[in-house]
Amino acid sequence: MEQVDCVVIGAGVVGLAVARALAEAGREVLVLEAEAAIGTQTSARNSEVIHAGLYYAPGSLKARLCVCGRQLLYAYLAERELPHRRxxxxxxxxxxxxxxxxxxxxxxxxxxxxxxxxxxxxxxxxxxxxxxxxxxxxxxxxxGILDSHAFMLSLQGDLERAGGIVVLNTAVARAECGPDAIVLEVEDGTMLAARSVVNAAGLQALPLALRFRGFDAARVPRxxxxxxxxxxxxxxxxxxxxxxxxxxxxxxxxxxxxxxxxxxxxxxxxxxxxxxxxxxxxxxxxxxxxxxxxxxxxxxxxxxxxxxxxxxxxxxGGAGAPAADFVIQGPGEHGVRGLVQLWGIESPGLTSALAIGEYVAALAAV
Structure with missing residues (x-):
């Protein structure tokens, strides 16, 4: 069985930002993406708006990460001369x-x-x-507005320059949470033992969390x-x-x-x-x-x-449910060593991506 330091599941904009932050912190990072290209799901099907941080409950993760992420994002786009307009x-x-x-x-x-x-x-x-x-x-x-695909390609480039790898067409089937490692089984039967795993699978993050043996399924929202x-x-x-x-x-x-x-x-x-x-x-x-x-x-x-x-x-939650905050759970919340779960990362996830990356990298370092 292959041993790896960090696995990030999902190569949307948030998964790439998380992987970049981990790699630039010195971690060995492998990104597993089920699709044939990066950012083909929620990250490619939105308004490409850079949000200011107006609508979210004060003190919520959405508010904090959007405001911080917007500042980081404008600086990042300007520094790399990536297409955007305020x-x-x-x-x-x-x-x-x-x-x-x-x-x-x-x-x-x-x-x-x-x-x-x-x-x-x-x-x-x-x-x-x-x-x-x-x-x-x-x-x-x-x-403002940005070219989200150019942004994601830049994040991938940063990740790879820091030694990280993105592997496409590689869906995670299930996982086993152990005391020293989380063992991932890929749909082709490949087994990986990871010290840290970040579930940033977007629309598939909740169904995937239910297939983590050793993780309390009662914690997984609808x-x-x-x-x-x-x-x-x-x-x-x-x-x-x-x-x-x-x-x-x-x-x-x-x-x-x-x-x-x-x-x-x-x-x-x-x-x-x-x-x-x-x-x-x-x-x-x-x-x-x-x-x-x-x-x-x-x-x-x-x-x-x-x-x-x-x-x-x-x-x-479904129709009629109150608006939910981002859910980012690390070992301190759920007790599973080395695991970070990201759920409900809807808008303003694109704006917040760089801030989410920093936040998750800190959780994964614990």
Whole structure:
């Protein structure tokens, strides 16, 4: 049986950031990825937004790691000249009842250490974006966009320069947690004995945790699959900022985001599904998109939205469950030596990735 120091399961953006942090701390790191390429699941099916840290409960891991991660991310992207833009976003109240919600977001952001939000009247918001309709807005100058694939390739490069290895097409079937090592069995029958294991398998992290013999299955929460559909705008958008409505219960509402080429897309919505494999966009959902987008952009032309792609949020709990924080459990929480479990790493996981890497590397060093 082959012996290895650290195994990270999953080569999405979070798994790569964790592996990089471990390797740069001097650990021998092997990343096992079930797919044929890095970052093909949740990491490739999102809005590619750099979040400021506005929406999360003060003191939560989401709040702390998002704010820290955003600072680390901008510095990382600038230092390596990776594609990104600090374009800013407007959170808009489309009727007067939502003004209080904007005040709550601003207060919560300040509690999280985000102090650059600017409260705008509808008139002030329209000076920035003449096509916008709103009663009031918040301007978040720290929000931006990036090329997530370029970021992941850079993380992989850092990892490999530090001696780490990414192995593709290698799904972990099960594990045995022992006093001195965690023995992993790969689907092809290969056995690995690791001193440390990080389960960063994204949508598969919860099912995989149930296959760790010696780990208390009662600790594993129920997964929830919140599908987010995206529609692309035909033609160029008349907006320079990202446009977000006041958040919904299970998501941030159908918002307008831009890619680095200026192409606009709308989404994600929230569609609860039973499988993480359900990635088809139903064109009939476009009717609801038109209705929601026209609340803040009444000039959206008929026939301008085309089905694009969908992603699945790896949520903890199903429809109606309260919003959950990131769950990052090390030996101090669950008692299994050498094991770190990452569950429910949905948005703002991309923004938080570098901070999560540092956090997990510290847990794995215990």
């Amino acid at each position: 374009c800013g976003k407007l959170i808009v109240a489309t009727h007067s009842d939502q003004a209080q919600a904007l005040q709550h977001i601003q207060s919560q952001a300040q509690a999280n250490g985000v102090h650059d939000l600017q409260a705008l009247t509808g008139t002030q918001a329209r000076r920035l974006e003449p096509q916008l309709r709103c009663e009031a807005a918040l301007l978040s100058p720290s929000t 997964p929830g699959y919140a599908k987010g559909n995206y529609f692309t705008l035909s033609g160029r958008a008349p907006f320079q900022h990202l446009i977000y409505p006041v958040p919904e219960a299970a998501g941030l509402g159908v918002h307008l985001t831009l890619d680095l080429a200026g192409q606009a897309r709308f989404g994600p919505d929230v569609q609860w599904v039973h499988s993480s494999e359900d990635l088809t966009v139903d064109p009939r959902r476009g009717d609801a998109f038109y209705a929601q987008v026209r609340r803040y952009w009444p000039g959206l032309p008929d026939g301008a939205l085309q089905p694009d792609y969908a992603g699945i949020r790896p949520k903890l």
